[in-house]
Amino acid sequence: MAQHRDNARESILTAFQELLVETRGSGASLDEVAKRAGVTKGGLLYHFGSRKVLEAALIDRLEDLTVPEFERMRTAPGGAASYYVELAEYLNTPLDRATIAVGVLARHDDRARDAVKTLRQRNFEILNDDLGDPVLARAAMLIADGMYYDATTIGEPFEPELDVPAFLQRMREARPGR
Amino acid sequence: MAQHRDNARESILTAFQELLVETRGSGASLDEVAKRAGVTKGGLLYHFGSRKVLEAALIDRLEDLTVPEFERMRTAPGGAASYYVELAEYLNTPLDRATIAVGVLARHDDRARDAVKTLRQRNFEILNDDLGDPVLARAAMLIADGMYYDATTIGEPFEPELDVPAFLQRMREARPGR
DNA sequence: GTCTATATGACGATAGAC
DNA sequence: GTCTATCGTCATATAGAC
Structure with a gap:
């Protein structure tokens, strides 16, 4: 309990x-x-x-959890993009749970919405550094958002699941400038 | 009013x-x-x-709107994938508004959730026919889901926006049999 | 620091006038 | 077919006992 x-x-x-x-x-x-x-x-x-104070405390907790996470993401062996997108598939770390909870708050609360936006901006920068391609970085973010949406709204995984590392590899090879 | x-x-x-x-x-x-x-x-x-009856009527309206939409999607000149993903960027057709509204209901209502799942399954099949690859079809769906999530949860466009036609072109070039 | 009791308001729903 | 009035329930929040 x-x-x-x-x-x-x-x-x-x-x-x-x-x-x-x-x-x-x-x-x-x-x-x-x-x-x-x-x-x-x-x-x-x-x-x-009050309820507002409780919500604010949860948002604070999320922001605390993101600080070390950004560092892990930046230094992940397989690259930040794979790390980021694959994480969205499981959504069960303490940070994931905090993110989902604050995401629910963000539907009605401006502070929560701002917190989510800041977190996402930082994520994009790290993905862009990793992939060296803002278009692919944005696509990777959208894919992770889509997985997050599926998990939270539909409530169960959609078949077939996406093989993220393979997909990212294929897209890198199809890069225009190659 | x-x-x-x-x-x-x-x-x-x-x-x-x-x-x-x-x-x-x-x-x-x-x-x-x-x-x-x-x-x-x-x-x-x-x-x-009752409220339940009102919600059911809205779900019925969505299902009516999807029937001609699937046909438009399948026969779109630029391909089903372009049609589908680009639509997610604007989200302002009658069908889009109905989809967003029922998506809100789906958070608490089983019938709404089932309706959304059925709609998505059909979408995937059409995308798979167009792109000729389940991995790419799934990726296209996730990108559209991500745009949908951004538009509905964040409430404003994320910068930089994804150049969807260009990215879909890259996806087509990344097809296995080429 | 944690409890009970209660005030206040929003919501869904019902009953009945017109 | 649309209205007013009202009830029951559940939510947040307050007051005060322990």
Whole structure:
């Protein structure tokens, strides 16, 4: 159910994130969050004074998680593009879960939307450095977005799955300037 | 505001769709729909007995719109892939608006989700016929999904935009049998 | 720091007047 | 066929006991 660590704050934040991911937003009421975190609504609202404050805290957590991720992506052995796109296939790292949760918030919250936009801009720059081709970098981002969309909206993988490294390799060979 | 055609049913359905597209779901309450359609909630509920009925009617409308669309896509002069992916860039035909609206419903409604899945399966088959390669067909679908995701979630175009015709040309050159 | 109890408001839906 | 009025439910948020 809930993990009772040293502080309830993290439990509440994690419960909120899990419910956003699982229900895509509809089931993440403060009552449900409190229940899963093992506190009451009153307890929750002591730690986070309002729903807005709770949402802001989740956005902050996402931004913290992205900092080391950008570094991993930039230095990935197979290249940033493969790393980035293949990650979108599984969507189950702590960063992925935070990204999905904030993506749900972004549908209604400006701060969440800004956070997502900044994260994406940074991703594009790293992909462009890796692939040396803004067109292919943009295509790689769109493919990852499409996988993300499929996973979050459709809720199950579409067959056939795309072989991303093979596809990227083929597209590199078809580069106009070669 | 509202168009008062011969029947209020269409006005209500259109108002519902517009609000789903504009607010991504949060502002599409029956009160708001009724207000935009120029009727009261009581009037709305005479035509559509419940919210579920209203949602089902919108899904039916989408399915009606897809029938001629598949035919246009299959017989498009530049090929089905160009037609499909370029359409995702603008997202402003009646079918696009219906698709976005039902996509919002699909987050919480099983029937809407099934409708979207069936539509996508058909799209994939047509793309595969055009591009002659399931990998490229899947990639084209993901790119269009990514554009759709950007347009609906981020809400504004990402720079730089992908040069779709040029990229599709590269994809065709990357075909195996060439 | 966490609880119970309650105020307040939005939403979906029903009943009945016109 | 469309309206007003109202009810039940569930959500956020507040007040105050422990």
